[in-house]
Amino acid sequence: MIKKDNPTLLEEITVTSRSNTQHLFWVRWSWNSLLPQYLVVANYPSVGDPRVLDLTRLLIVNHVRGVKGGGVAIANLFSRPVTNAKDESLVSSATAQGLKEIALMAKEVDQVVLAMGSLPNKSKVAGARLEEMLAVLHHEKLDDKVSWLVNPKTHQPAHPLSLQGQDWQLSPLSPTVATATSKRESSRHKKKEFEYQPEI
Helix, strand or coil: CCCCCCCCCCCCCEEEEEECCCCEEEEEEECCCCCCEEEEEECCCCCCCCCCCCHHHHHHHHHHHHCCCCEEEEEECCCCCCCCCCHHHHHCCCCHHHHHHHHHHHHHCCEEEECCCCHHHHCHHHHHHHHHHHHHHHHCCCHHHEEEEECCCCCCECCHHHHCCCCCEEEECCHHHHHHHHHHHHHHHCCCCCCCCCCC
């Protein structure tokens, strides 16, 4: 008769998410609340199921574990899966609620990493969405938590997939960029329907 050993619990990981019927705002993995917590903002989810670890999510979680973090939330500029990253598709995947959720999560973590790569430079919609997000973070006085993920060779904004296993290099968010972005957005939003309502 084969004796069965009781399994050993190595670690407990809690997975939580915020979503509605159409949009996935963030997914969070937590394993040690005493260690630094991260928020990584990418472009859009590849799948709407928060229980699925696609390659981007896997790379992000593995990096945070590698730097001795205690948890990471993954959010996106656009909160709905996009099959074709053209401006027409991106417009319908953005909501004001998505930016509010990013700001709320940013308040809970120790560091915010912007990991969108080149999409905001290639897409006018993505570039405008990035400016809106930076304006919200600036309004909430969270600039000092924010860094860019950059390619260590070119120092250009990077996406976890584009690094192909290279170590992450982070570059602080320039105060001048944040301030200029906030001023542009304040002027532009007077003529647009988007309004960010801060928590009271």
